Each structure stands twice: as C-alpha cells, then as structure tokens.
Amino acid sequence: MTGFRPTKPRRHGSLHAALSIAIDQVGGLEDAADIIQRSTNWLYTAADPDVERRKKATLSFEEARALSRAGATALAEDLSLQAGGVFLPPAPDTAPAAIQAALASYAKESGEALAMVIQRAADGDFDRLDAEAAMKEIDEALKALMGVRALAVAAIEADAAPVARAASRAFAASVRA
Known part of the structure; x- marks a missing residue:
C-alpha cells in the first residue's frame, strides 16, 4: 500500500x-x-x-x-x-526555486483562507459552524507560512542571505511579468 x-x-x-x-x-x-x-x-x-x-x-x-x-x-x-502554537517544519533547501514555491504556496493558501472567512462572515455573523468550515483553510495557510519561515531560518543559519535576496528579486520580477 x-x-x-x-x-x-x-x-x-x-x-x-x-x-x-x-x-x-x-x-x-x-x-x-x-x-x-x-x-x-x-x-x-x-x-x-x-x-x-x-x-x-x-x-x-x-x-x-x-x-x-x-x-x-x-x-x-x-x-x-x-498547545496554541504552530509547527516549524525542518529547514528545507534554500534554492531560489524552493523559496519561490514556498511563497507561491503561502500566497495561494492565505488567499483561500481569507476568502473562506470573508464568505462565511458575509451574513454579518461568524459562528461555530463558520469557524469549523474555515479551520482547514486557516491551518493550511499557517502551515504554508511556517514553510516560508523555515526557509528564512535555513537562510540565516546557512548565511545564505544573498541567495534569499536573489530569490526575492526573481519572485518579484515573476509577479510583475
């Protein structure tokens, strides 16, 4: 299996x-x-x-x-x-492609979480059922954000700040294109 x-x-x-x-x-x-x-x-x-x-x-x-x-x-x-916290995943590869993928994942997941909360609160009420429906999206956005954080930690630990800056520039350029 x-x-x-x-x-x-x-x-x-x-x-x-x-x-x-x-x-x-x-x-x-x-x-x-x-x-x-x-x-x-x-x-x-x-x-x-x-x-x-x-x-x-x-x-x-x-x-x-x-x-x-x-x-x-x-x-x-x-x-x-x-425990009221979030899990920080193991430090991943800090190659520019990995950083761009993590940022794209976070942008997608946080957008979906925000859209879900807005849709569920559109009637002026955000109750238990609304919160339960939104929790999966919110948790996925948190997980994606912690993936980006793990990349930042890995870059700091590897003293790879130039790689991170290059990836940020590349990501910004791809968004503008």
Whole structure:
C-alpha cells in the first residue's frame, strides 16, 4: 500500500485525522505499522473515529515519536496547534526555486483562507459552524507560512542571505511579468 486513504471522513483537526495523515506521510498503513511494530488492523483501528470505545486502540507517545522520526510531521503539527502554537517544519533547501514555491504556496493558501472567512462572515455573523468550515483553510495557510519561515531560518543559519535576496528579486520580477 503506497498511501493511507481511509474510506470514512476524519473531522479536520481531530486526533484521528492527524494520525491518518501521519500514516500517509510515512508511506501508508503497512509502513506505519512496521515502524511502530503493530499490526495493520491495530493501526487502522487506532485511526478510526467510529470504533466502539471498548475496542479502541491507543497510540503511545513512544509510537508517535517513532512515526515522527520516520517523517510523519502531522502529529507534531497537531500537538503544536493544541498547545496554541504552530509547527516549524525542518529547514528545507534554500534554492531560489524552493523559496519561490514556498511563497507561491503561502500566497495561494492565505488567499483561500481569507476568502473562506470573508464568505462565511458575509451574513454579518461568524459562528461555530463558520469557524469549523474555515479551520482547514486557516491551518493550511499557517502551515504554508511556517514553510516560508523555515526557509528564512535555513537562510540565516546557512548565511545564505544573498541567495534569499536573489530569490526575492526573481519572485518579484515573476509577479510583475
């Protein structure tokens, strides 16, 4: 199995959604089960929000850490949001193309988040249902922004300020074109 695509929807922001994304990030159910040394059935049960309470499987912190070490950042992202913060991803490549891609992603995601909030508040009210509908877009915009921040941190740490300036000029030129 190359990815984890559960058939039941997982509510955005839920523990089950974060675990489902983490499973996908490491290559799917079989790979994730190998990483934490559990059966695929056990792991699928842990990621299923509709399992009866008495049959629920619980992922340990040690298992969550093992998934994180294998490249699943979704659990760290979820914990960061639960603590009122945001997850700063690992420092990526600071090549101009990577910076332009990160900026483009942030522009797209923040625009979609802003549009969603404006649409949901157009009736003069922004209630719980509106907020829940907008949260996925808002979280995607935050993730994209933190990707841009990670690039800035990497540039500072690598003393690559000239590369970042060149990328900024190239990005600005491409927007004007």
